Amino acid sequence: MKRSEIKRRPLSDTALASIEPETREFRELDGNGVYFRVKPDGQKSWQLRYKNQAGKWSWLGLGGYPQVGGALARKKASDLRKEIAQGEDPLANKKARQAAELAAATNTFEALAREWIEIRTPGWQTSTATRNVGALELHVFPVFGKRPYTEITPKQWMDFLQSLERKGILEQMSRVRRSCKEIYDLARVTGRAIHNPLEGLNRFLQSKPAENYAHVTSKDLPELLRAIRAYPHAPDLRLGLRLLSLTGVRPTELREAPWAEIDFDNALWSIPAERMKKRRDHLVPLSRQAVEALRELHALSGRYPLLFPGRSDHKKARSNMAFNMALRRMGYEGRQTGHGFRHIASTTLREHNFPREHVEAQLAHVEGGVAGVYNKAIYLEQRKQMMQWYADHLDKLERGNVVTVDFQTKG
Structure with a gap:
């Protein structure tokens, strides 16, 4: 269907599915500021046109078609118009949410740890890198990887390290503690953290006794x-x-x-x-x-x-x-x-x-x-x-x- 053949608004499901692209992108009015956008490559999506708090016209995406059908697009638009009526700017709110999601994604312990790994790897032997990264991936990331590192408390770190103690893997526990302490040191010296929650925990954890690597006696x-x-x-x-x-x-x-x-x-x-x-x-x-x-x-x-x-x-x-x-x-x-x-x-x-x-x-x-x-x-x-x-x-x-x-x- 060509856009010139559309006879009624809001757009019917048949029209939405069959409307043909043109050589240039176009928007077709659905009603109440809701538009159906069609690109030359055939991609289709919904947009809301509204006036922001500065009195300027703005566009806000409502989702792609057919994932978002006509009824859902109109429902989204109705909810956004309520926000606008209350003096809010939905586009500004969307950008704020995206910024918060991005900050949360880059503010996780795993993201910080990966940054530390990238910095430290050039100075490690291959075997050292394998052990350090492997210990983090096996023990730490499943527990704390997706959490904001600033929200993990010293008590939570203590409980976690003691759980490794109870498993009897003292060497792994010590490696994990040292690595995680360094990871927080990176956040602290780069201005992203004030305190290191692992500071001083070693005094309350078991340490693996120093050992000479096993070797036979001169007799043997x-x-x-x-x-x-x-x-x-x-x-x-x-x-x-x-x-x-x-x-x-x-x-x-x-x-x-x-x-x-x-x-x-x-x-x-x-x-x-x-x-x-x-x-x-x-x-x-x-x-x-x-x-x-x-x-x-x-x-x-x-x-x-x-x-x-x-x-x-x-x-x-x-x-x-x-x-x-x-x-x-x-x-x-x-x-x-x-x-x-x-x-x-x-x-x-x-x-x-x-x-x-x-x-x-x-x-x-x-x-x-x-x-x-x-x-x-x-x-x-x-x-x-x-x-x-x-x-x-x-x-x-x-x-x-x-x-x-x-x-x-x-x-």
């Missing part, structure tokens, strides 16, 4: 080294555990390492700052045994960018539980972790009178006297000799011709 170390050598299930994990024992690096530093960091010719492993916990470049001297293990590993995964590529996605590293799962299969659950090899290296080297600063530099620890002058090659020549001695020492332990002292009880 030779047996562990032999078990690693004989591990039958996954050759790359066998070599990974051997490399952890030979280098003293953190499991994540090894697991996520690309082959580009390994210099076989100079027996050096150069780890860039962005992959290090302390955000400092770090050189790891490689003993003869470590180079041999790496060459054997290269035969397995050298065609991929990473030393330990994932099984389904070779561009991603193996699971962060891979080394510990291998130790578990060997029967060392609760007795030895991947990280525990660092403690063994540190204690063994100190027991054999290697200087503390050399040991701490090898482990990339921040130490007084070291941190202030740190560079990636600090004590490199001394560390080369130290780690070659250590690799030879581990081989002798594995063969069973070394008498050891129990370092489990040492400081």
Whole structure:
């Protein structure tokens, strides 16, 4: 139907459905200031024309057709005319509602947390980002994500964190508390909050006791080294555990390492700052045994960018539980972790009178006297000799011709 063929007002349902678009947008009067708008692409909608409080004509949308039919559009218009008669401006009210809805959407705890995540992610290792974001998404967002962050009280945060305590997930609880406190700090320093509701809550929550990562005693170390050598299930994990024992690096530093960091010719492993916990470049001297293990590993995964590529996605590293799962299969659950090899290296080297600063530099620890002058090659020549001695020492332990002292009880 052409608009010229319309014979009566208000517009009938037949007319509304059949009226044809034209080359230019047009409005067809339905009655009492209600208009039916038709665009050239065929889209149809309703509008109310009214005078605002300043005496100027304004247009206010009533909804699209056919979602809003004629009867509903006229009912909406009637309600709006009552608002106008009471001195209100429905267009201004609509804009205010939209602004309030937008503010509410951007004022939620999840929105603030996502902003914090975006700011903090560049400074995190991939594994750290995964743990922090995962803890928020699993525990916090389902409870507080959609709520305005300024309305969540300290008591509500306390109750929530204590509920995590009761589940026995103290490490997760502590991670969540630290993250959420930082999120509120962001709101506070940017002028969007005055108080931080998580301030001081840590004094009333359990803390996970400090622990040295599980590691075997010196008496049991030779047996562990032999078990690693004989591990039958996954050759790359066998070599990974051997490399952890030979280098003293953190499991994540090894697991996520690309082959580009390994210099076989100079027996050096150069780890860039962005992959290090302390955000400092770090050189790891490689003993003869470590180079041999790496060459054997290269035969397995050298065609991929990473030393330990994932099984389904070779561009991603193996699971962060891979080394510990291998130790578990060997029967060392609760007795030895991947990280525990660092403690063994540190204690063994100190027991054999290697200087503390050399040991701490090898482990990339921040130490007084070291941190202030740190560079990636600090004590490199001394560390080369130290780690070659250590690799030879581990081989002798594995063969069973070394008498050891129990370092489990040492400081």
